[in-house]
Amino acid sequence: MLPLCSRVLLSHPFSPMSLMALREQLNMLVNSMYIEGLLDQQFQQLQMLQDASSPGFVAEVINLFCEDAERILTELTKDQAVVDFQKVDAYVHQLKGSSSSVGAQNVKLACIQFRQFCEENNKDGCLNALNVVKHHYYLLRNKFDTMLQLEQRIQAYDSKQQN
């Protein structure tokens, strides 16, 4: 159930929502992602690395992660009739690495499970695991999209205020 302020935001994108309300919304979104296990401590590290000299750092890393993940998921979705376990494992290893680096906890955990099935040469397990990874990835991506939109609005608001 979205709070009133975010319903207003979504239905009237150009309403002059206060900076404080935007920040509050962003905080709530990010907090909920930690609580639900979408993000872990590593994401905090990324946030700590963003500062005045690199204001777009988190957005950049998120975008790189999403591009990389979608490339890998596309590859994994091909040729499901015959599973090349070694090749699949290599891709999942890559995705596990990048999700770990970004703090994408649920995606990372799903990748770890997936690799287990690869090791066991379990085809059905792998096909199922791929769906689980996709599920967690797309959930995360939707929230990342909202997060970055909010951040953009906040940063635009700030620079407007300064003019």
Added chain:
Amino acid sequence: MAIDPEAQFHVLAVDDSLIDRKLIERLLKTSSYQVTTVDSGSKALELLGLREDQDVSSPSSPDKNEIEVNLVITDYCMPGMTGYDLLKKMKGSSSLKDIPVVIMSSENVPSRINRCLEGGAEEFFLKPIQLSDLIRLRPYMLKGKLKEQQPSQHQETNSAISSSSNNNSKSNKRKAMDEGLSPEKTRPRFSSSSLALVTYEETT
């Protein structure tokens, strides 16, 4: 981007993952190091002035494609040349053997860690790398600089630094072998206007 005049040390970071290169670059810059990143061991060797089929830097082109580095930090798992292979190549080269090498890996495999440390790596970090890990790098870079500048006086300072770095290696080995991190009970509070500035509530 202008070179920070304060940055004394230059780190060469090697990783085939673009995200990890971005991350390590940001971490190193935040720690005030100069950074160059490459995506493979062979590119690293090229930059350092060593061709794969040579054991010494080519005397005919000493400054071509050659950079001064105080430390190399490399991923272990890379296609082609692994971080371990890169380490061995460097240690086998008279011009590169004194450059400290640190290896990173997403996998906690004790035999791998031991192999790298025995192969001459100063440290082995588990990914994802934290800012606090980079603090451990300074003694290795200082040691290198001292060796370079004051070869006759390096003995005393060297033993002081190497005893502290030995301690670091031991405790880092423990770190690398321990499982995960204990969850924090509270989260840091910040005060910013974007993703960099998010306040947190205390967790139960």
